[in-house]
Amino acid sequence: MATTIKPNLFTRFLDKIEYLGNKLPDPVMMFVGLCIIIILASGALSAIGVSAYNPVTKETIQVVNLLSLDGFTQILTKATTNFTNFPALGMVLVVMFGIGVAEHSGYFKALMVAAVEKAPFKIIVPILILVAMLGTIAGDASQIIMPPIAAMIFLRLGYHPIAGLVMAYAAALGAFAANVIIGVSDALALSFTEAGLKTIGADVPVNIAMNWYFMTASMFILLAVILFVTYKVIIPRLGTYTSDGQEQDHFTELTTVEKRGLRYANYTVLALIVLIILAAIPETSFLRNPTTKGLVDGPLVQGVAIVMAFMFFVPGLVYAVVTKTAKSSKDIVHMMNESMAGMSGFIVIVFFSAQMIALFAWSNLGLIIAIKGASLLEGQSGIVLIIGFICLTATVNIFIGSASAKWALLAPIFIPMFLFLGYHPAFTQAIYRVGDSITNPITPMLAYLPLLLSFAKKYDKNMGLGTLISNLFPYTLGLGIVWTIFVLIWYWTGLPVGPGGPIHIDPSALN
Template identity: 55%
Template sequence: MSQTKQKTSIVNKFLNLIEKAGNRLPDPSILFFFLCAGLIFLSWFISLFNIKVENPGTGKTVEVTSLISREGFGKIISESITNFSEFPALGLVLAVMIGIGVAEKSGYFDKLMVQVVLKAPRKIIVPIIIFVGIIGNAAGDAAPVVLPPLTALVFIKLGYHPIAGLAMAYASALGAFAANLTLGMSDALVYAFTKPAAELIDKDINLNVAMNWYFIAASTIVLLPAIYYVSMKIVIPRLGTYHPNDDSNEDESNNEITTKERKALKFANISFLIVIGVLLALSIPENGWLRNSDTGSLIEKSPLMDGVGIVILVVFFVPGFVYGIVSGKIGNTKDLGKMLSDSMSTMGSFIVIVFFAAQLLAYLEWSNLGIVISVKGAELLQGQNGVVLIIGFIILSSLINLLIGSASAKWAILAPIFIPMFMLLGYHPAFTQMVYRIGDSITNPITPMMPYLPLLLSYAQKYDKNMKLGTLISSLMPYSIVLAIVWPIFMIIWYLLGIPFGPGGDIYFNK
């Protein structure tokens, strides 16, 4: 018993250290403001040393230019709004959020998860919950908020400890955040920062939101048994038998589906299949309207790839809208308008980050610091094996994730550095982006900076009033450890086999 206390104490000390360090960081938007200010000063300081490199995009020799100058000050003042308004993929992300927002705010995502979990046969209920958790990252906040308490109730009925259910559902939704069978919000978010970062090296590079799709879909299949193994062999046996207290009962009303909601789900699911059928009808024929009219390609400069944001919007909006109409959640245009505005309100922090990230990218380009850092960094990494780069970047991303919870904020910082750097080493942005996404996902279950963790702790305390953060993390830690082994190995195998990560998402970059 003393050994258990000592281990918990060590875990708590480590987590407290991480939490304190993370809490000392400013808000992401303020952090970017400081980064912009620091970059302006850095451009002046480095310009004093007359450092020159060859721009791989133009072949011309460039040197660092100070932004603390008349010309630099003029650009900062006159072009800031343009930098923001013309930031690539900003409109795409906001458009995608319209569709996902309606599906989420109408209750479609929530009740769909409840229906799938409650209807699953007992023998496969655990794999089904894991699968729903993994693909649930396309549903915005629904998976980490709705699935854990629902799973806890299901686990009680199965004879397992409810906290094991909380941990499994939470780890499935967040630990496998970069895995999914479909494209969703996370794909649009990372693309928003990958595209402009890649353009620092190649202005004409052709990228798309779906360039990681093959790998994230395959990852869903690989990670499901890994999470299942951790649950059945480690977490569930470790927590043992649950003995409920009188005050531990949870309200099950939110986990029930009324007749009206069941009818709404039926029509919403039918509408979803109709939308998919229409997309297939417009894509599969050789003269399909979603293909390139000149080449017939479904990938290269086709309406499907170029308009993937609108496609995702429609795929999520239609069933969400139908569910809202049939269930009565959308009684008039005002109800729909409120859902749309509420979904957009959640993007406030992203928009602010984009404003400063756009300035940061512009400053990197104007000062030539982006090119200089990329070239110098590539020279240091020259000759490094791709496997070493994969492991190193995954470790870096996962450690930063312990301090900064926002995936878009982290990638906005890392993309302008590592996308160009890896491109100079011969690696496609799709490769670099996917490596980052793995590192960003595997420590999601254990980072104290994740806003859902306090909510999970409150769920756990309904079943154990003495539950502390360190104890809860000890049930989540095995998932991060196994994901940190299985996922990078899968990535390395994929890389060695030379399989593209998605449509237009090659491993290597050849300009």
């Protein structure tokens, strides 16, 4: 499928990752195997008394033995709720209802054809990256929506669609914290930073925008990194794309009816955006939190899955009606059914990955790994401390996918540690968010990787997890190197990382 390119050292390295990764069993069986390993490890480590001190609860954490009657009882009785309560499952399926109508009605195809025809060639790919990065302000929507859209655009640009798929995924997750717009991730990070300060009773003013300068600058730096990796590594590596399937669409000029349908559908999108903005402005708006009057913790953001599904469903419906790709309500329902049929593989994988994540949490292995790793940084300072913290967070991120869960654990450790070394909590939080982002594309602890694999199989039914990760790894490597260097440069300049967010603080002035 891919054209042959002259192998260099890095290409051979990626080929090795792909080769070894594809030797792994099917993802479902891999998750089953990991579940067995976790159960056995919990029994062995519990028997030898492995433990760690938890600074959050002020208690010593012991490894919980799942290789016991109580453990097996919990595994059996909680398996269903592990699956149904899996965080990404509901959001993915709800959003896909809307995407299904937008895709199968022909709206997406018409939109992409028009975009490629009208937009300057050099701008299309950077815009895709930027949109994927900006989309993270609403939570997890970007990594669900943007990869399949980018794949479709890359296909129409003559590139391999999987190159677009991994690029958008890496932009949404690998640069997750970098954004010019303050969003959900800023609010969540702040809440646990404040909790870290409370553990030592330190009265240090912090605010939701205290990383804004650094994250805004990072967004443009990382956009360039992702663009470079895409053009210099991923596109040449994947080569040309050929398929016997109907995915291989070529650009054809839109008909008059299609242009009219696209115009009305786009007007609908603009109207919906305006209506949402107008509805959200009043402090008494139903889209705001009734207590805090905020949007971040209000129905608009908390219900982002429904909002995004609606934003795709309505213009898709309008396009279908105008172009007559849907002649009745049955056709619309059929479009949604087609979308759900394509998610069957993802649902199966999610069931088993949900069990693995639950076992990891029940056994306390994830927490103990994080705490033990944090102890390695004690006594370090300056550049070593910054790089060490980024590497530690990036490594822990592979085992604990939730950014909130990690910072809830690490903030009480590192906020006080850095504070007494003379670093403001804003800077500590910024460093954490760098480490928390860069390994997101390759961690199996996020449900979005199985989703990405299901999207990739649309274009290559033999796509394995190893191939997918080998094409995501260059983004993790590039982002990790450049973003770490950028942190160090920012540290050397002494510039504040945001409003009310200096790098240094006088420890002697603490209460």
